[in-house]
Amino acid sequence: MSKASSESSSTAKISSFALIAIIITLVVAIMALFNAVQAYLMGEVDVATILLIVGFIGVGACTYMLLQMRQRIIRLRIEMPPITTTIECRKCGFKTVREFQRGDYIFKEVEPCQKCNEKMLITAIYREVREKMKATFPF
Amino acid sequence: MNMAVMLLAALATLQKWLLQMPGELFSQIVSIIFIFLLLFSMFYGQRLQLRIWLNEIEGSLYKLKYLRDEGRRIAIEAIKEVGKPQTDPTPKVDRFLEYFTISPQSLDPVGIVWKLEHILDVRDARFKDEVKLLAPSADETQINNLENTLEAAMALNYIYKVIRHYFLLGKKTLSLYVIMQIQMILPLVMREAEAYASALKAFAYGQPIGDGVGALVAAKLMHGFPVRKVQKDCVVATVPLEGRTAYIIKAEGPGGNVGKPGDAIKTIIEENEGKIANIIMIDAALKLEGEEIGEVADGVGAAIGGPGVDQFKIEETILKYRIPINAVIIKEDIGDAVSPMRREIFEAADKAIERIRQLILERTREGDKVIICGVGNTIGIGQ
Numbered sequence: 001m002s003k004a005s006s007e008s009s010s011t012a013k014i015s016s017f018a019l020i021a022i023i024i025t026l027v028v029a030i031m032a033l034f035n036a037v038q039a040y041l042m043g044e045v046d047v048a049t050i051l052l053i054v055g056f057i058g059v060g061a062c063t064y065m066l067l068q069m070r071q072r073i074i075r076l077r078i079e080m081p082p083i084t085t086t087i088e089c090r091k092c093g094f095k096t097v098r099e100f101q102r103g104d105y106i107f108k109e110v111e112p113c114q115k116c117n118e119k120m121l122i123t124a125i126y127r128e129v130r131e132k133m134k135a136t137f138p139f
Numbered sequence: 140m141n142m143a144v145m146l147l148a149a150l151a152t153l154q155k156w157l158l159q160m161p162g163e164l165f166s167q168i169v170s171i172i173f174i175f176l177l178l179f180s181m182f183y184g185q186r187l188q189l190r191i192w193l194n195e196i197e198g199s200l201y202k203l204k205y206l207r208d209e210g211r212r213i214a215i216e217a218i219k220e221v222g223k224p225q226t227d228p229t230p231k232v233d234r235f236l237e238y239f240t241i242s243p244q245s246l247d248p249v250g251i252v253w254k255l256e257h258i259l260d261v262r263d264a265r266f267k268d269e270v271k272l273l274a275p276s277a278d279e280t281q282i283n284n285l286e287n288t289l290e291a292a293m294a295l296n297y298i299y300k301v302i303r304h305y306f307l308l309g310k311k312t313l314s315l316y317v318i319m320q321i322q323m324i325l326p327l328v329m330r331e332a333e334a335y336a337s338a339l340k341a342f343a344y345g346q347p348i349g350d351g352v353g354a355l356v357a358a359k360l361m362h363g364f365p366v367r368k369v370q371k372d373c374v375v376a377t378v379p380l381e382g383r384t385a386y387i388i389k390a391e392g393p394g395g396n397v398g399k400p401g402d403a404i405k406t407i408i409e410e411n412e413g414k415i416a417n418i419i420m421i422d423a424a425l426k427l428e429g430e431e432i433g434e435v436a437d438g439v440g441a442a443i444g445g446p447g448v449d450q451f452k453i454e455e456t457i458l459k460y461r462i463p464i465n466a467v468i469i470k471e472d473i474g475d476a477v478s479p480m481r482r483e484i485f486e487a488a489d490k491a492i493e494r495i496r497q498l499i500l501e502r503t504r505e506g507d508k509v510i511i512c513g514v515g516n517t518i519g520i521g522q
């Protein structure tokens with residue numbers, strides 16, 4: 001365990017160093033854009049163009065890198081949607097839905113029904129996935 | 140911060156210098172820079188591409204490592220929680236994660252199925268013993284679940300190591316082929332790894348998974364009727380269905396278990412001296428991208444995955460007695476197959492039952508005997 005945690009902290013260090021580098025580049029790129037405006041006002045169109053290009057490339061690259069990093073952090077999680085257990089009474093049809101608990105299984109007999117004291121049955125265990133905006137393909 | 144100040148100063152100097160430069164010289168410098176860039180991309184473009192690919196692989200490798208560590212942690216936690224071992228199970232788990240299985244030699248393929256079956260039996264017995272030692276106070280169901288959990292952790296460990304191997308090899312050799320082939324299959328590998336990671340949690344908690352939909356169909360058909368055990372790790376119930384006698388077979392739940400449906404079907408056929416009118420197998424099948432999840436389809440053939448031993452046995456037996464075999468499949472993708480069962484798949488079980496009834500009415504006569512076999516991991520599904 002200790003080995004794993006020390007390694008993960010070293011990866012965190014690398015990413016924070018990268019973050020500082022990206023932020024510095026971003027600042028410089030924005031300064032270049034300001035200088036471009038300045039140069040343009042002084043009538044130096046060529047210089048202004050070059051500075052503008054440098055500035056835009058810098059800003060673009062930094063934004064891309066930052067987004068990429070953010071995505072990497074988001075993706076580093078095992079997502080677990082809620083899993084529900086449906087309990088039904090076979091006699092009177094009384095139905096309850098609750099969160100899954102360890103030890104539940106389909107067709108397990110659980111606590112008696114609140115209405116008729118008959119043993120209830122787990123009839124369903126599933127997870128609900130909310131579709132992420134279905135792409136509208138014509139096929 | 141010092142660096143930033145220096146950079147800003149350099150930029151200011153550059154600007155001043157550029158402003159003082161005559162126009163002609165300036166445009167010459169720009170064209171020289173462009174020619175230089177062109178030459179650079181000609182000679183070093185591929186190297187640059189390789190570096191980009193290596194970076195991509197490295198990013199995925201971080202994720203794989205995270206998944207592997209998570210898997211190991213979840214497995215150890217589950218063992219500690221349900222097994223209550225006297226000592227720390229970590230070193231034993233680490234040893235377990237490195238187990239390997241050597242498949243039999245196939246130069247002379249005659250009889251290889253039985254060799255493979257034997258090797259798999261040995262593996263299974265060994266795993267079970269190991270888990271029993273790891274978790275002394277776990278019951279049969281929990282041992283099966285822990286075994287499945289550890290197998291998923293093993294798969295994650297293996298995937299991580301293989302990708303790491305090719306990454307380091309690619310870095311060392313800078314070989315286009317080594318790097319390219321790993322970069323090309325990476326999205327598929329990552330999907331599989333994510334699937335195993337979610338499977339691991341499902342196994343640790345004993346939740347039904349998408350692959351178990353075949354077992355769920357069988358469980359729904361047999362629920363309420365007396366069941367008996369058959370070889371190996373399977374249960375069978377005799378159920379009247381549409382005027383026919385149906386032998387419903389599934390692996391014994393609710394522990395994580397696929398059983399040996401091949402042996403079970405063979406036993407039932409031999410008990411009835413081959414007088415079986417039809418066999419219907421139900422299984423989850425991988426869907427093609429674009430197909431609806433939970434779609435039900437039917438066809439012919441032995442619908443069963445795994446290493447092929449059970450399919451072989453079923454085909455041998457039905458050939459001997461000339462029994463027709465039909466299959467009903469429920470479509471899902473690899474991620475859904477090993478993660479907790481989705482609602483769509485759960486609901487598809489009823490559609491599959493409807494299809495089975497139809498098949499029985501169409502393909503058999505009243506009074507016939509049929510075998511209905513639900514294939515899949517029955518974790519979280521009783522009977």
Ligand SMILES: [Zn+2]
Nearest residue numbers: 089092113116
């Ligand atoms: Zn009731």
